[in-house]
Amino acid sequence: MIRPTVRVARPGEADYVSATQVFNLAAPLHPAAAVTARSVAQVGEAVEYAAAHGMPVRVHGAGHASATSAPMEGCLLVRTMIDGGVEVDASRRVARVPAGTSWGAVVEAALPHGLTAPHGSSPLVGVVGYLLRGGLSFYGRRTGLAVNCLRAIELVTSDGKARWVDASSDPDLWWAIRGGGGGFGIVTAVEIDLLPVGRVVTGAAFWPAEDAARLLPRWAEWTRHAPRAATTSLRLMRLPTLPGIIPAELSAGPVLCIDGAVSSTGEDDWPNALGHAEELLGPLRSIAAPIVDSWRPATAEAVLTAHLDPPEPVPTSTDHLLLTELDDDGLREFLRVTGPGSGSPLVDAELRQLGGAFAVPDPAGGVLSHVDAPYAYVGAGLPDSAEAAAAIAQHHGVVRTALGRWDTGRTAPTFAGRREHPQGHLSPSQLALVDRIREAVDPVRMFAGDVAAHHLRPGSPDRNDREVARHDHR
Secondary structure, three states, rough: OOOOOOOOOOOHHHHHHHOOOOOOOOOOOOOOHHHHHHOHHHHHHHHHHHHHHHOOOEEEEEOOHHHHOOOOOOOOOHHHHHHHOEEEEEOOOOEEEEEEEEHHHHHHHHHHHHHHHOOOOOOEHHHHHHHHOOOOOHHHHOOHHHHHHHEEEEEEEEOOOOEEEEOOOOOOHHHHOOOOOOOOEEEEEEEEEEEEEEOEEEEEEEEEEHHHHHHHHHHHHHHHHOOOOOOEEEEEEOOOOOOOOOOOOHOOEEEEEEEEEEEEHHHHHHHHHHHHHHHHHHHHHOOOOEEEEOOOOHHHHHHHHOOOOOOOOOOEEEEEEEEEOHHHHHHHHHHHHOOOOOOOOOOOOEEEEEHHHHOOOOOOOOOOOOOOOEEEEEEEOOOOOOHHHHHHHHHHHHHHOOOOOHHHHOHHHHOOOOOOOOOOOOOOOHHHHHHHHHHHOOOOOOOHHHHHOOOOOOOOOOOHHHHHHHOOOO
């Protein structure tokens, strides 16, 4: 008999602490036991242990989505940190990425080949969870949702066996796992398409928040006709005082930030990227001079840090909406509840520019292959005390009410911040078909607790029935 190599740790043990680490310190995880799996064999051993002890299995990698997780009492948590590193096949523009890998490692591996990836807004974000939740990158208006870059998935199912899942090996599971909300098994690696990208113009510009009433309408008008090469966000920010990390002029009071990236496909396209960046930034700089401005020509790795996400774990409380086109009333309401004089306790209130290829269904895509909304709203606060947490939660409700006229009732799962809040990117008919496929893959419901909460706003349309019909093989 082969002795198991994976160690099952219990609360109070050092291995338990490391296996349950999360990025959002306000959303700790408390499973009955936890393991860190560093090979496919160890993942299989963890599944066999759970089956033998009657324990449901929960899964995470980098731990960025812990606030959307259901309670884990009685569960075995498997943290996937699979060894092996990123493997790049430059001739095919493909990378194999082990589960637990961060986007920073993928970009670093692809860069020498003139390639990059549709990564998240932080180099620390884990690849697998981000992709299976859709993925909204700063290349997305040109290339679409990041999940569409998936070519294959390696998965360990509830029988402890490893499976290769792609369009030819298991078309139903291949469709459902890409955006279906988890609960199919434990992903141990993914194969993804890489992006050919030349130089980029990327960075962040900051103005005093008092200039927001003049800058926001200009940015919003630009977004309505923006080139697909550009993906940006506008943020009202109240940054904490962090000497050596945040410039003092940015933490002295609320600021407006516009960040993002304008990409080129190569040297022939580079003049276009420069022109597109000037079309955005020139008028804004003429309205008011930024107090900090880091927009610049750069290579692809600079896009990883353009959004200035925290470099280390922090407590966070977030909320998210997908919005229709914001008219003048919508822009005024956004400023009223997030801008100067609003009393907002949010450290960040963001409008992420969508549209372009984000809104285009991928004919070869999974159940989630596009997001049809012009903007995503994301609000975030730092609940470092009970009083702060209550104030932030209350203000999330204020923003929801203010933007209710423009709320699509849908969400992008990448941005879903809390399990109890409305989360919906699939229609009822899509959910029903995904559930049937999930039941066939996990008949013992070992991974049922990992299925994402899905609550559509009442009256939300049942969209994408053509995709459902195409995959309904009853």
